[in-house]
Amino acid sequence: MQGPAGQGAARVVDGLGAVGQPVRFMARLALPDGQAGPVSAAVFTRLGLLPAEQVDDADLSAGLQYDYFEQSVASVWQLPSGAVPTASGTTDRIALRGTERSHDFVVHLTGFVRVPADGIYRFTLLSDDGAVLTIGDSVVVNNEGSRGARASAGSVALAAGEHAFAVRYFQAHDAKLLGLFVTPPGAEQQEIPAGGPRHP
Numbered sequence: 001m002q003g004p005a006g007q008g009a010a011r012v013v014d015g016l017g018a019v020g021q022p023v024r025f026m027a028r029l030a031l032p033d034g035q036a037g038p039v040s041a042a043v044f045t046r047l048g049l050l051p052a053e054q055v056d057d058a059d060l061s062a063g064l065q066y067d068y069f070e071q072s073v074a075s076v077w078q079l080p081s082g083a084v085p086t087a088s089g090t091t092d093r094i095a096l097r098g099t100e101r102s103h104d105f106v107v108h109l110t111g112f113v114r115v116p117a118d119g120i121y122r123f124t125l126l127s128d129d130g131a132v133l134t135i136g137d138s139v140v141v142n143n144e145g146s147r148g149a150r151a152s153a154g155s156v157a158l159a160a161g162e163h164a165f166a167v168r169y170f171q172a173h174d175a176k177l178l179g180l181f182v183t184p185p186g187a188e189q190q191e192i193p194a195g196g197p198r199h200p
Helices: none
Strands: 022-030 036-045 064-069 087-091 105-115 119-128 131-135 138-143 150-158 161-171 177-183
Touching: 119 131, 119 138, 119 161, 131 150, 161 177
Parallel strands: none
Antiparallel strands: 022 036, 064 087, 064 105, 105 161, 119 150, 119 177, 131 138, 131 161, 138 150
16 A cells, blocks of 8 residues: 555555454555556455354265256246245255256255365356355355356355355256355365265
């Protein structure tokens, strides 16, 4: 950030205030010719780690709950409340089974994922058509829309332990695709391993 007037030195800001408290930052780029660039501003909110769920390992089984609905929707949130799945079961991957029809359906994948260590995790959701990832009660990735294949990403601070999550997906027509990847702290992007997630 720009230092005192006439200086290009950066100042180190120590701390972001209390958890949940928004803090406004302003910065001005010092150009090589001595001129000052435009002022940019942004508001940041310091968030705490999303706490892990208190779940007994004995109550969880391998895989994800898979619910398939033959419904025509234009958003993952348009599935009627109380809708009865056309088919249900379990799956070991965050992907389509390949047994779904070619058009007009919804898939819900729900379960728990174990986070090995506290940190900020980046999730990338790839879908055709729309999909949304929620962890706990928070939407982490919103990749909604009726369109071709597209990836969207979001980050969340997670405490070590089990976290409830859901992937909601809908297919309108033409090609269909679903995949979820995670980038753990200090590591490369990777697919969530088959058999990793669990469900009650």
